[in-house]
Amino acid sequence: MATLKELSRVPEVLAPGHRMCAGCGAPIVVRQVLRAAKAPVAVANATGCLEVSTTIYPYTSWKSPFIHVAFENASASLSGVEAAYQSLKRQGKITDEIKFVAFGGDGGTYDIGLQSLSGAMERGHDMVYVCYDNGAYMNTGIQRSSATPMGADTTTTPVGSVRPGKLGWRKNLTKIMMAHGIPYVAQISPSHWNDLYQKAEKAFAVKGPAFLNAIAPCPRGWRHDSAETVQMTKLAVDTCFWPLFEAVDGKVRVTYKPRQKKPVVEFLKTQGRFRHLFRPENEGLIEQIQAEVDREWEELLALERLSQEQAAE
Amino acid sequence: MAENKARLLQGNEAVVEGAIAAGLRFFAGYPITPSTEIAEQAAAKLPTVGGKFIQMEDEIASMAAVCGASLAGVKSMTATSGPGFSLKQENLGFAVKGEIPCVVVNVQRVGPSTGMPTSPAQGDVMQARWGSHGDHEIVALCPSSVEEAFRLTVEAFNIAEEYRTPVILLMDEVIGHLREKVVLPSKEELTIKHREKPSVPPEQYKPFAMDQGRIPGVPPLAAYGEGYRFHVTGLTHGEDGFPTNNPAIAEKQIKRINEKISSNRKALCKVERFFLNDAEVVVVAYGATARSARKAVKDAREQGIKAGLLRPITIWPFVEDALSEVKANLPKAVIVPEMNLGQLVLPVRRVMGDSVPVIQINKLAGQLIEPEEILSAIKEAV
Numbered sequence: 001m002a003t004l005k006e007l008s009r010v011p012e013v014l015a016p017g018h019r020m021c022a023g024c025g026a027p028i029v030v031r032q033v034l035r036a037a038k039a040p041v042a043v044a045n046a047t048g049c050l051e052v053s054t055t056i057y058p059y060t061s062w063k064s065p066f067i068h069v070a071f072e073n074a075s076a077s078l079s080g081v082e083a084a085y086q087s088l089k090r091q092g093k094i095t096d097e098i099k100f101v102a103f104g105g106d107g108g109t110y111d112i113g114l115q116s117l118s119g120a121m122e123r124g125h126d127m128v129y130v131c132y133d134n135g136a137y138m139n140t141g142i143q144r145s146s147a148t149p150m151g152a153d154t155t156t157t158p159v160g161s162v163r164p165g166k167l168g169w170r171k172n173l174t175k176i177m178m179a180h181g182i183p184y185v186a187q188i189s190p191s192h193w194n195d196l197y198q199k200a201e202k203a204f205a206v207k208g209p210a211f212l213n214a215i216a217p218c219p220r221g222w223r224h225d226s227a228e229t230v231q232m233t234k235l236a237v238d239t240c241f242w243p244l245f246e247a248v249d250g251k252v253r254v255t256y257k258p259r260q261k262k263p264v265v266e267f268l269k270t271q272g273r274f275r276h277l278f279r280p281e282n283e284g285l286i287e288q289i290q291a292e293v294d295r296e297w298e299e300l301l302a303l304e305r306l307s308q309e310q311a312a313e
Numbered sequence: 314m315a316e317n318k319a320r321l322l323q324g325n326e327a328v329v330e331g332a333i334a335a336g337l338r339f340f341a342g343y344p345i346t347p348s349t350e351i352a353e354q355a356a357a358k359l360p361t362v363g364g365k366f367i368q369m370e371d372e373i374a375s376m377a378a379v380c381g382a383s384l385a386g387v388k389s390m391t392a393t394s395g396p397g398f399s400l401k402q403e404n405l406g407f408a409v410k411g412e413i414p415c416v417v418v419n420v421q422r423v424g425p426s427t428g429m430p431t432s433p434a435q436g437d438v439m440q441a442r443w444g445s446h447g448d449h450e451i452v453a454l455c456p457s458s459v460e461e462a463f464r465l466t467v468e469a470f471n472i473a474e475e476y477r478t479p480v481i482l483l484m485d486e487v488i489g490h491l492r493e494k495v496v497l498p499s500k501e502e503l504t505i506k507h508r509e510k511p512s513v514p515p516e517q518y519k520p521f522a523m524d525q526g527r528i529p530g531v532p533p534l535a536a537y538g539e540g541y542r543f544h545v546t547g548l549t550h551g552e553d554g555f556p557t558n559n560p561a562i563a564e565k566q567i568k569r570i571n572e573k574i575s576s577n578r579k580a581l582c583k584v585e586r587f588f589l590n591d592a593e594v595v596v597v598a599y600g601a602t603a604r605s606a607r608k609a610v611k612d613a614r615e616q617g618i619k620a621g622l623l624r625p626i627t628i629w630p631f632v633e634d635a636l637s638e639v640k641a642n643l644p645k646a647v648i649v650p651e652m653n654l655g656q657l658v659l660p661v662r663r664v665m666g667d668s669v670p671v672i673q674i675n676k677l678a679g680q681l682i683e684p685e686e687i688l689s690a691i692k693e694a695v
Contacts, residue, residue, distance in 0.1 A: 112371035140344035156356040
């Protein structure tokens with residue numbers, strides 16, 4: 001386990017001076033994850049805020065090789081890079097250890113990039129895919145994605161007299177990635193930096209594909225004070241809206257269990273995108289959200305128990 | 314009437330207004346700059362008129378959903394920009410082949426690839442024509458004002474419905490994001506067309522008949538769920554819609570879907586003529602560039618230079634006849650300003666041949682072509 005002091009001495013791959021918004025969760029995730037790489041990295045980035053705002057001509061914040069191809073194919077591009085590396089390595093033309101990491105937002109990962117992500121995971125490329133999930137297409141101005149939480153106000157699920165924001169539950173991408181049977185899958189949060197660091201270490205260490213899903217608040221889209229970003233992620237974890245867990249070779253372990261699970265309303269009430277849920281006409285929605293959070297949490301604990309039982313056998 | 318009130322509207326908003334006026338009731342969207350406002354407006358407005366907005370998981374899916382919804386009998390549209398337009402091409406070709414009425418808006422930005430998402434371009438003119446594979450005709454309309462964005466969206470739906478074909482509304486970022494005062498026409502002032510429904514009983518219905526329909530070569534289209542069970546496939550098919558490798562049938566069918574557009578070129582091709590009668594120098598410009606061209610022509614006239622503007626409103630099929638008229642007058646030059654490296658200039662040059670010199674003005678880095686640049690080209694040409 002690293003101390004904060006030690007972590008602060010690890011050279012940055014993402015340099016300061018980029019133009020992500022104040023309070024954006026994405027660069028925090030990137031910096032925390034890359035601290036655990038322990039080797040030079042090659043980065044692929046799907047179209048999105050991170051890509052746009054860290055690479056504005058004539059500057060780049062990336063001290064690593066960096067490839068942005070399109071919205072839908074960070075995983076496919078990196079598959080090519082990694083495959084070429086493996087070939088060069090076999091031929092003895094490269095001897096260095098290099099890690100391959102892809103970043104994408106929820107739009108580029110849950111939606112348009114899911115096919116290429118799935119393909120890369122299934123083929124078994126030695127790479128880490130990190131999704132920074134801010135729950136909407138923030139780069140184009142807050143349109144819903146399949147990661148948008150139920151009830152959230154976005155410009156394509158606008159709150160009106162009939163609709164209370166997004167209907168339906170978000171896609172459980174982390175579970176979909178687990179179903180790929182890859183060596184390492186985890187959910188992470190900037191608030192729990194040590195948990196995050198350890199998971200990133202494991203993700204980089206495994207041979208084969210690893211997937212990290214990070215909650216990454218967007219003050220613009222979530223409508224919270226930009227100073228409250230880390231607090232948002234802490235609340236997401238403590239309400240079990242964003243549970244912290246990992247699956248190592250399919251074995252599930254919940255890495256953080258809140259001593260006292262907070263009601264999800266504690267998370268919802270801090271953000272403008274959920275403001276309308278507290279109006280009388282939307283009564284019952286918060287209960288629905290709570291019920292779904294509870295159901296997913298219980299299911300996760302059950303998965304963990306199953307993994308423990310299998311290990312004991 | 315309330316509808317006729319003057320309003321300050323953005324081009325992208327006007328597209329949604331026009332589409333709903335034309336009967337749009339299904340929109341499948343995906344966010345992409347600079348077209349996103351179209352999806353956002355559709356999401357907000359369609360439910361209020363009993364329509365449906367769905368945000369899809371990508372551009373491919375949005376185009377596919379539009380095809381599906383249209384076959385179910387609902388007027389359907391999607392909107393995008395360069396990279397998304399590229400992703401849509403396969404299903405756009407499917408809409409051509411399946412003869413599925415629909416409207417695809419492309420608010421052009423600088424390419425290739427991700428390019429310059431917030432900057433205008435006219436670089437997809439040839440992609441609109443040839444982006445999908447195989448021999449096919451396409452209809453593309455190009456507005457150069459906010460009001461025209463409204464009117465051409467209505468027109469796009471009318472053409473799509475009448476000819477059972479996808480229609481591209483080829484916008485650019487300037488027109489998409491421009492805000493102008495517009496007076497929208499009332500419902501009564503608009504002509505709204507609907508696809509022709511079959512008049513035969515279901516067992517006799519041939520969805521791809523060679524010789525049926527108001528317009529020759531455009532067979533009536535039933536909607537799914539109306540009792541007309543029929544087959545739609547991207548595979549080359551016969552009159553009943555089922556796949557065939559029979560070369561005779563394949564040739565007939567491919568020719569029919571091409572000729573239903575090409576043989577109606579006269580009806581489809583619209584242009585605006587501005588000081589063209591006695592023009593010694595003719596500017597051919599479309600979209601946002603035509604606004605600069607109009608100013609340049611006006612300024613030239615004020616200085617006693619006989620300049621004129623031909624503005625193709627229909628980009629595809631190409632306005633062959635209007636260009637031939639220009640050629641017949643043997644102007645000293647034809648000037649084609651475009652926010653690309655020269656795309657529509659190619660068919661212009663083909664028509665002019667050796668008779669009239671064709672001068673290009675090109676900008677491709679997101680900057681508008683200014684009236685002064687066109688004016689000085691006019692002066693040089695006379």
